[in-house]
Amino acid sequence: MFDGEPGAAFEDEVVIRRLRFTAEDTGFAVVDADRGGDDVVLVGTLAHLEERERVRIEGIWADDKRFGMQVKVRVAESVPPSGEEALLAYLKRVKHIGLGRAGRLLDRYGDDVLFAIDQDPAAAFRIAGLNPKRVNEAIRSWNALRSTRALHLLLAPHGLAWLVPRIAAEYGDRAHDVVRSRPYELTSVFGVGFAIADTIARAAGVPRDSIGRTRAAVIHVLTEAERDGSTCLPVPDLATSAAKLLGGPAPDAALLQDMFAAEQIVLVQDATVLWAYRPPTAKLEAELADTIRRLREAEPVLEPAHLPGPAPAVPATAGGVSPGATGELIPAPEQWAAVEAAFASRLSIVTGGPGTGKTATIRLICAAAKAQRASIALVAPTGRAARRMAESTGMDASTIHSALGWIPGQGPTKDEIDADLLVVDETSMANLELLVTLLRAVGDEMHVVLVGDADQLAPVGAGKPFAELVATKVVPVAELTHIFRQAAGSMIVRGAHAVRKGEPPSFVAGENLRRDLFLIERTDPQQALDEIESLVTQRLPAHYGVDPLTDIQVFAPIYRGALGIDAINTRLRHALNSRGEQVLGGRLRIGDKLMLSGRNLHELGLMNGTMLRLLEHRDEKLIVTADGMLVELPEEEAPRLQLAYACSIHKGQGIELPVAIVVAHPAAGPYFLRREMLYTAMTRAKVATLVVGTRQVVARAAATPDTSRRFSRLGVRLAEG
Secondary structure (H helix, E strand, O other): OOOOOOOOEEEEEEEEEEEEEEOOOOOEEEEEEEEOOEEEEEEEEOOOOOOOOEEEEEEEEEEEOOOEEEEEEEEEEEOOOOOHHHHHHHHOOOOOOOHHHHHHHHHHHHHHHHHHHHHOHHHHHHHOOOOHHHHHHHHHHHHHHHHHHHHHHHHHHHOOHHHHHHHHHHHHHHHHHHHHHOOOHHHHHOOOOHHHHHHHHHHOOOOOOOHHHHHHHHHHHHHHHHHOOOOOEEHHHHHHHHHHHHOOOOOOHHHHHHHHHOOOOEEEEOOOOEEEEOHHHHHHHHHHHHHHHHHHHOOOOOOOOOOOOOOOOOOOOOOOEEEOOOOOEEEOHHHHHHHHHHHHOOEEEEEEOOOOOHHHHHHHHHHHHHHOOOOEEEEEOOHHHHHHHHHHHOOOOEEHHHHOOOEOOOEOOOOOOOOOEEEEOOHHHOOHHHHHHHHOOOOOOOEEEEEEOOOOOOOOOOOOHHHHHHHHOOOOEEEEOOOOHHHHOEHHHHHHHHHHOOOOOOOOOOOOOEOOEEEEEOOOHHHHHHHHHHHHHHHHHHHHOOOOOOOEEEEEOOOOOOOOHHHHHHHHHHHHHOOOOEEHHHOEEOOOEEEEOOOOEHHHOEOOOOEEEEEEEEOOEEEEEEOOEEEEEEHHHHHHEEEOOEEEOOOOOOOOEEEEEEEEOOOOOOOOOOHHHHHHHHOOEEEEEEEEEOHHHHHHHHHOOOHHHOOOOHHHHHHHO
């Protein structure tokens, strides 16, 4: 084994012996290689490499505590095969060319064998002894092999070699020519950033003022807007952003009209604004508006709900209902209206903040449906929300994806959900695409009730349909505003409702208030980080009897910086799991608190944002626990796992647990912390919420709404209808 000094540069040619671990979606790999007889372990974006391939490597030596010396690779470029052994190995990869025929080709053409085959592959393979049918098959194999190598040469210098299999599958043997001639397709088809695609294009000789470059910039800006939550952009905003990206003139009206004619974008003129969409998103938004109009205009199928007795003027209990003279549960007026609307309209909405009885309203709606023997389907966007729904109703509940029979890579397999009544909880977490997909499975006689908190953080992805439906009131909306007695005694609930109004929460415990909301003011970032570590690891577990890993969650608005998510994760992992056994190159440790990010694993019951605990690594499986379930996770999913001692508020919006710590500090992106984020983070806790930071940042966040940053025309479409 050859060891370099940690931090020293590594630059040499190696021969790949074995790919020990690969992740196809990111291209990360751990590779055993041979460097002149010495064993070398390589880590990096190396999944495109093949055994016995010769590769030029540039990187840095690093000392891993478990696996020893490794080379963290920055550049990995395939070296054209040379020498008898390498050429024979390469030729044997061609279909129907075994060792004997490879030797025959090498004897005929010598070191120029690859060039000779490129010049006339049919003649070369006939010389190798193949019949006409096999010659054609060998030519196709050769073209694919050479295309793949050309793609490597194009993409590897930019760290994109892991995309080679996906691009080859998309374009076939001419993939390298497509990338050379249309490099900007990488941005829309494969999610490559514009800057990288632009670098590849410039290297291929594409001029800065090419129309293809400008069109790609337009598509990229719209795609990024969707990631930020918008479904569309005003054309002036689009043009300004595209000009910044291009570093030159903005796309003009003629180019945008040409893109519209070519169905690359959709343009819609309002009374005063011209809007631009990506076509799939415009189609989704129009479909959702049409579906809502159809449900709004459809006649109800279920019988009107029969509710007990007159509703009391002031509800008396925490559950959102109060007992009548006969002991039956009587809904409050707002809840009564929600139940009536659920049966009088094919689509209705229930919304309200914490403590206003949304869960009790769901129970009432279900009880009224059971009274007339109607079948009920309960769904929620996440597994955690579905389990809460099941626990609170005593009925089966599932994720939306499970109810639709979702298969990864294929999509929904159920055309229609089998139920008379569909109740969707936590609908505020559903983006445009998810809500459209769900409503496609609503039958001609089904009633639908959407339940959620319109003031919570908008969903990840394009659109905020639940909040827009609440705002437009095109279908019956029951707004629950009364805070019930037990909830009203919570400082968290009182503070959350203050934030909803744009006011800072009070951290002073008044009479008859349960002290469950705290502000710990620390102006120095290091002291704030020390405070978070102390709270999570010692004081909160001792005071509340909670587990620091499963019962406490730290939320922060940004990843970088002294109080960013990354810094907090590093500190808390060191404090809580410094001795955890390192696995998969040391990125993960047994005992780590993790989150599944960027992917739903429906077949395993794990959704994007699911919290996990890594228990064991064996037989190429990661054994994790998720909400009390043991799950075997394939090793290739490891790149999707992020440390989650701290997480972003967006990724944690489906979490509910005993204690939440919210970072609201000038060193933690105060301009990123806004009203909906603060409100959502505060309401994740059932026992206590602690805000670490400054009163000024909290007040600024409460006063600054985030809604204006998302563009959508769903409300306009509904109003037009």
